[in-house]
Amino acid sequence: MASTTSFAEQKDQPDSKGWSATQYSQKASFVYSAEFTAPVLDLLGAKPGERILDIGCGSGELTLQLQQIVEQAEGGVVVGTDFSESMLKKAKQIGVKHTFIADAQELEVPKDDSDIPEKFDAVFSNATLQWCKRDPLGVLTRVRGVLKAQGRFVADFSGFMSMIGIRAALHEVVRSRGRDPERCDPWYFPSVDEYQALLTTAGFETKHISLTPRITPLPNGLYDWLSVFARTSFLREFSDEEAAQIMKEVEDRCRGDCQEANGKWAMVSARLRVSAVSKE
Template sequence: MSASTRTDNWSAERYSSNASFVYSAAFTNKAIALLSPQPGEHILDLGCGSGELTLESVLPPVLPGGSVVGLDASPDLLARAEANAAALSSPAAAAAITWVLRDGHELEGLQQDGRYDAVFSNAALHWMKRDPAKVVRGVHGLLKPGGRFVGEFGGALNMVGVRSTLHVVLGERGIDASKVDPWFFPTPETYSAILEKEGFKVETCELVPRPTALPTGLRGWLETFAFAFLDALPSPADREAVIDEVCRRLEVDMKAQGEGEGTWTVMYVRLRFKAWKK
C-alpha cells in the first residue's frame, strides 16, 4: 500500500458493529448483478472499505485467471480488509487480491492504468465530494476501451431529515455545517452528465429508495458516519450533546412504534448506475 498522511476518521470496529448492512448481500446483490463479474476479469473496487463485499462477491466470480484490487483511503478499514483476505482458505484467491491505500480523487498514475475490465464502487462515491468529475476521469483512465463503471452510492434525498437536522443543530451552536458537510448526493441527471462529459456512455442511472433498519439505532449511525459534523464541535461533551439532540428531534419520524417498536429506520436513497468507456 502507498503511504498516507491523512487523518483516519474511520473505525473498522464501529463500521462492522453499526453498519454491516452496507455490505450485506440483501442490499448489494442488485449492484453486483449489474457489475456481473466474469472469470478472468481484472476489477478495481473503488472505496472497498473493510473488504467483505470485495472478497465475498467481487473476487470469487473472476477466478480463475482474474484479479481484484481493493482501493480505499482509510488505513484502518484496509487493515481489516487485509486481515479478512488472510483468512481465506484458498491460496489462489488470496493471491488474486491486492489492497491499495489511496484517495479516490487520485487514481491517475496507478500501474494498472488501462488494464481494468471494470471499476466497481459501493457506498463510497458520495464521500468523494471534492471533485466528483476528477474521480470519474480517473476511473475512465483505468479502464480498457469498452470497460464498464458500475456503482451504487447516496443519491438525491439520501438521509433526508438526518442531514438537515445535523445542519440545524450545528447552526444553533454557531457552526456553518455546509462548510464541513462531506457528502455528494446527486440526481441521476447530474451524475449522468458528469459520466458523459468524462467519456462514458450511460446505460442506466437511477434512484433507488431503500428504507434501512439501523442495528444500533441512529446514535450508532451518527458515531460511524457523521464524524465530519461532530469533529467541528469543540469537545466530546458537545459531540454527545449534538448526537442526543439530533436523535431527539428525529425519533418521531425514524423510530418505530407498535410492532417493531424501538427500531430506528433511515431513508436511504441510492443512485445505481452502469456506464461504458467509449
C-alpha cells in the same frame, strides 16, 4: 433504547482518516449485506478472468466475493483501494490479496506493483461516492483513465433525498452552535440528471442509471449511526463532549420520523445505481 456511549469511550478508535473497521462492522454491516448489495453486484456481472478495481472497498467483504469469481479463470484479479488504513488492514485479514491506499478523487494506480494492472475491465464502487463531494467529476475522469476501451463503471451510492430529515436536523443543530453546516457537510447526494451529466462530461456512455429509495434499518439506533458516519466528518471540528450533545439532539429531533412505535430506528437512503462504459 439507543446507546449514547461517548465517542471518546469507545475502545476501538478511528484511524487518521476517521474510520474504524471494527466500529463499521459492529454498527454498519448492512452496507455490505447480501440484501443491499445484490442489485449492484448483478449490475456488475463480474466474470472469471476479469480485472476489476474496487474503489472504496472498505473492509473488503464485496472485494473478496469478486476476487473469488474472477480468479476462476487465468488472469483474473481484483484490486481494492480505500483511503482508510483501518479498512484496508481488515480487507487483507479476510483474504483480499491486492490493495492500495488512495482517495478516489485523486486515484492513481501504483506503477511499482506488478500484481496491480494498469488498466481494468471494470471499476466497481459500493457506498463510497457519496463521500466524494470535493471533486465528483475528478473521480469519473480518473476512473475512465484506468479503464480499458469500453470498460465498465458500475456503482451504487447515496443519491438525492438520502438521509432526509436527518441531514436537515444536523444542519439546524450545527448552525445553532455558530458553525456553517454547508461547510461541515461532507456528503454528495446527486440526482439522476446531475450525475448523468457528469458521466457524459467524463467520457462515459450511460447504460443504466436509477434512483431507488431504500429503508435502512438502524439496529443500534440513530446515535450510533451518527457516531460512525458523522462524528469524524460532519462533526469533526467539535469536541467529543459537544459532538455527543449534537448527536443526541439530532436523534431526539428525528425520533418522530425515524423511530417506530416499537422503538426500532430506520432511515431513508436513496440508492443511485449506475452502469456506464468508457467511450473510445
